[in-house]
Amino acid sequence: MKPVIEIESISKKFLIPASSQGYQTLRESLTSLDFLRKKREFWALRDISFSMEQGETMGVIGNNGAGKTTLLKILSRITKPTSGKGRINARVASLLEVGTGFHPELTGRENIYLNGVILGLKKREIDRHFDEIVEFAGVKEFLNTPIKHYSTGMWARLAFSVAAHLDPEILLVDEVLSVGDAEFQKKSLVKMNDLSKNGRTVIFVSHNLAAVRQLCSRCMLISQGEITSIGNVNDVITEYTSFRDGDSPGTTDLTLISERKGSGIVRLTRIELRNSDEQVKGTFLMRDDLHIHLWLEAPVKVRNVKIVVDILNSFGETITSMFDSDSGFGLIEVEGSEHISITINDIRFYPGKYNISVSVISQILNHKYESFDEIENAITFDVENQLVNRNLTRRTGLLFLTPDWQIHKD
Amino acid sequence: MAGYEIKPSGWLTFDFRELWHFRELFLFMTWRDIKVKYKQTFLGLAWVVLQPLALMAIFTVIWLKVMKPAELDIPYPLFAYSGLVFWGLFSSGISGAGESMISNANIIKKIYFPRIIIPASAALTALFDFVVTLFLLVLLILYYQIDVSLPRFAGLFSLSIMITMAASFGIGLIVSAATIRYRDFRYVMPFFLQAFFFVSPVVYPLALLSSDSLRIVLSLNPLAGAVTLARAAITGNPANWQAIFPGTLMTVFLLVAGLTLFRRNESSYSDLL
Numbered sequence: 289m290k291p292v293i294e295i296e297s298i299s300k301k302f303l304i305p306a307s308s309q310g311y312q313t314l315r316e317s318l319t320s321l322d323f324l325r326k327k328r329e330f331w332a333l334r335d336i337s338f339s340m341e342q343g344e345t346m347g348v349i350g351n352n353g354a355g356k357t358t359l360l361k362i363l364s365r366i367t368k369p370t371s372g373k374g375r376i377n378a379r380v381a382s383l384l385e386v387g388t389g390f391h392p393e394l395t396g397r398e399n400i401y402l403n404g405v406i407l408g409l410k411k412r413e414i415d416r417h418f419d420e421i422v423e424f425a426g427v428k429e430f431l432n433t434p435i436k437h438y439s440t441g442m443w444a445r446l447a448f449s450v451a452a453h454l455d456p457e458i459l460l461v462d463e464v465l466s467v468g469d470a471e472f473q474k475k476s477l478v479k480m481n482d483l484s485k486n487g488r489t490v491i492f493v494s495h496n497l498a499a500v501r502q503l504c505s506r507c508m509l510i511s512q513g514e515i516t517s518i519g520n521v522n523d524v525i526t527e528y529t530s531f532r533d534g535d536s537p538g539t540t541d542l543t544l545i546s547e548r549k550g551s552g553i554v555r556l557t558r559i560e561l562r563n564s565d566e567q568v569k570g571t572f573l574m575r576d577d578l579h580i581h582l583w584l585e586a587p588v589k590v591r592n593v594k595i596v597v598d599i600l601n602s603f604g605e606t607i608t609s610m611f612d613s614d615s616g617f618g619l620i621e622v623e624g625s626e627h628i629s630i631t632i633n634d635i636r637f638y639p640g641k642y643n644i645s646v647s648v649i650s651q652i653l654n655h656k657y658e659s660f661d662e663i664e665n666a667i668t669f670d671v672e673n674q675l676v677n678r679n680l681t682r683r684t685g686l687l688f689l690t691p692d693w694q695i696h697k698d
Numbered sequence: 699m700a701g702y703e704i705k706p707s708g709w710l711t712f713d714f715r716e717l718w719h720f721r722e723l724f725l726f727m728t729w730r731d732i733k734v735k736y737k738q739t740f741l742g743l744a745w746v747v748l749q750p751l752a753l754m755a756i757f758t759v760i761w762l763k764v765m766k767p768a769e770l771d772i773p774y775p776l777f778a779y780s781g782l783v784f785w786g787l788f789s790s791g792i793s794g795a796g797e798s799m800i801s802n803a804n805i806i807k808k809i810y811f812p813r814i815i816i817p818a819s820a821a822l823t824a825l826f827d828f829v830v831t832l833f834l835l836v837l838l839i840l841y842y843q844i845d846v847s848l849p850r851f852a853g854l855f856s857l858s859i860m861i862t863m864a865a866s867f868g869i870g871l872i873v874s875a876a877t878i879r880y881r882d883f884r885y886v887m888p889f890f891l892q893a894f895f896f897v898s899p900v901v902y903p904l905a906l907l908s909s910d911s912l913r914i915v916l917s918l919n920p921l922a923g924a925v926t927l928a929r930a931a932i933t934g935n936p937a938n939w940q941a942i943f944p945g946t947l948m949t950v951f952l953l954v955a956g957l958t959l960f961r962r963n964e965s966s967y968s969d970l971l
Binding site for chain 1: 701702703704705706707722723726730733734737804805806807808809810811965966968969
C-alpha cells in the first residue's frame with residue numbers, strides 16, 4: 289500500500305543574528321551592516337526521512353529543543369523546510385495547541401465557530417456538531433458569556449471539545465495533553481485512541497512517555513535535530529531514558545547541552561550526584577542520601593532567581609517537582625558562578641532509572657515567569673534495591689515507605 | 699483538499715483553488731475583527747460615523763474662518779466628508795493590514811492557511827466601516843438637495859472604492875511584510891499616515907495648488923484620483939480623467955508590488971513572528 293506520509297531527507301536551518309534579540313530592528317540592519325555580519329546557523333532538523341502507512345500511530349519523543357515541534361510544523365506546512373521534500377497523501381488536521389484563535393472578548397458560541405474554522409472545519413460541520421460540542425464541554429449555560437469570564441478548566445474543555453470533532457485522515461498533535469487536568473488528559477487520550485482505532489494516522493509529539501507507550505505503534509527519538517532511532521516503542525523509550533553519551537555516571541557537563549530553553553542570562557554549567565560520603569555516583573541504593581550539586585553562571589547580576597528540580601521515572605512520570613522556595617531557600621541574586629547543593633535524605637524511590645530536569649527561572653508573579661535556563665534529562669541515575677527480598681516494580685508502587693506499625697490492645 | 703507536497707519555498711504563484719478552499723476562514727476572521735472591534739464600546743458602530751463627522755466639523759470651521767475658501771462645486775461639509783470617508787477606508791486599511799500579521803502571530807505560528815487571508819480580512823473590515831459611514835454621506839447629499847444621477851453615481855463611486863481599496867491593500871501588504879522583519883514600522887506608520895493625509899486632497903481641492911508640477915506629483919497619489927472621482931460622482935461634473943489616471947496606475951503598481959512582496963516572504967512569516 290502507498291504510504292500516507294513520505295518524508296525524504298528534510299532539513300531546516302534557522303539563521304540567528306549574532307545579537308540574539310528576538311527580532312531585528314531597522315537600526316541594527318542599517319548601522320551594523322547586518323548583511324555582512326555573520327549570523328549563527330542553527331540546524332533545527334537534519335536529514336529527516338521516514339514514511340508512515342495508513343493507521344499507524346507514531347510517537348515522537350526527545351528533549352526540549354530537539355526539533356520535535358519544528359518537524360510537526362513542517363509536516364503541517366506552517367513552516368517550510370530548507371531542503372528535502374515530502375508528500376502527504378490525505379486530509380490533515382494539525383493540533384499544535386488547543387484553542388488556537390480563541391478570543392477572550394467573544395462568547396463561547398462565537399469561539400466554537402471561530403476556532404473550528406481555524407482548525408479546518410467547515411461551518412456546516414460545526415453547525416451539525418454544535419450541540420455535541422457544547423454537551424461535551426459542559427458549558428451550556430455559559431454559551432453567551434465572553435470566554436474571558438471562563439475558568440481555565442472550562443476554557444480547556446471548550447477548546448478540546450472543538451478539536452475532538454476534527455475528523456481528519458491524518459492528525460498531527462503536539463503536546464496537547466500537557467494542558468488541563470487529569471480528567472481532561474484522560475479524555476483526550478481516549479479520543480486519540482479512538483482515532484487510531486478507526487484507521488486514522490496519528491503523529492503524536494509528547495513528553496508523556498506513558499501516553500506514547502499506550503497509544504503508539506511506533507516511536508521516533510529525535511535529538512539535536514536528527515532521528516537517533518525509530519521503531520519499536522519500548523526500545524526507543526528505553527534508549528531515550530538511558531544515559532547520555534559521553535558522560536560518566538553521576539556527572540554531566542551541561543555546557544555541552546544545546547537542547548535547552550530560556551534566555552540564557554543565567555546558565556546551568558554542571559550537575560553532579562553524590563552520596564553522603566561526597567562521592568560522585570550514578571547508582572544509589574534505596575534509603576541512601578542523594579546530594580544533587582548544581583553549578584550556575586550569570587555574566588551579569590540577575591535578581592530573584594528561582595530553581596526547580598524535577599525527578600522523573602523512566603515512564604516519564606514526574607515523581608517530584610522540588611521548588612527551592614518550598615524548602616525556604618531562595619537565591620536573592622546570582623552574579624558570576626554559584627555552586628548549590630540539594631540534599632535529599634533517605635531516598636524512597638522504587639528501583640529503576642530516574643532522570644533529573646532542572647529549571648532556572650525568575651520569581652513567579654501572576655502565573656508568569658521568565659525562563660532563564662531549562663534542561664530536561666540533565667542527568668540520570670539508578671536506584672537499586674538491597675533492602676527487601678521481593679520484586680519492587682512500577683506495578684507494585686512508586687515509593688518505598690516503611691511506616692511505624694503498632695498493635696493497639698483496645 | 700487531500701494531501702499536499704512539502705518542499706522548500708520558491709517563487710510561487712497564487713493558488714486560487716487553495717484560497718477558495720479557505721474562504722470560510724477569511725470570512726470568519728473578518729467577522730471576528732468587526733465583532734471584537736465594537737464589543738465593549740458604549741457607542742459601538744456609531745464611532746465609525748462620529749470620527750469623520752467630527753473631523754468634518756473641524757475642517758469646515760477652519761475652511762470657512764481661516765482659509766478664505768476657493769469656489770467649490772458642492773458645499774464644503776459634503777466636500778470634506780466625502781474626502782474623509784475615503785481617507786478612513788484608505789488609512790484604516792493600511793494600518794489594519796499592517797498590524798494584522800503581528801496581532802495574529804499566535805494563529806500564524808500554530809496553524810497553516812494562506813497568510814494573505816490575515817491582511818485581506820483586515821482590509822475587508824475597513825470596508826465594512828466605510829459602508830457604515832456612507833449612510834451619513836447619503837443623508838448629506840439629500841440635505842443639500844444635490845441632484846445625483848444614480849447609475850452614474852454608483853458606477854463612479856464603486857470605481858473609486860476599488861481604487862482606494864486596492865491601493866490601501868497594496869500598501870498594507872508591503873507594510874505588514876516589512877513590519878514582520880522590522881518592528882520599527884509600527885512607529886513609522888502613524889507618522890507616515892498623518893503626513894499622507896495632508897498631501898492628499900481630502901479636505902482641500904487639488905485645484906487649490908497653484909504650482910502645476912506639484913499638482914502632477916500629488917496626482918500620483920492613488921487617493922487623489924479616488925477622491926476626485928468620488929466627488930465627480932456626487933457633483934455630476936465630468937470626471938477629470940487626466941487627474942485620475944496617474945494615481946490609478948500607481949495603484950496597480952502598489953497592489954502588484956504588495957502581493958509579490960508578501961507572497962515572496964510568506965514562507966518565513968511563521969519563523970520570524
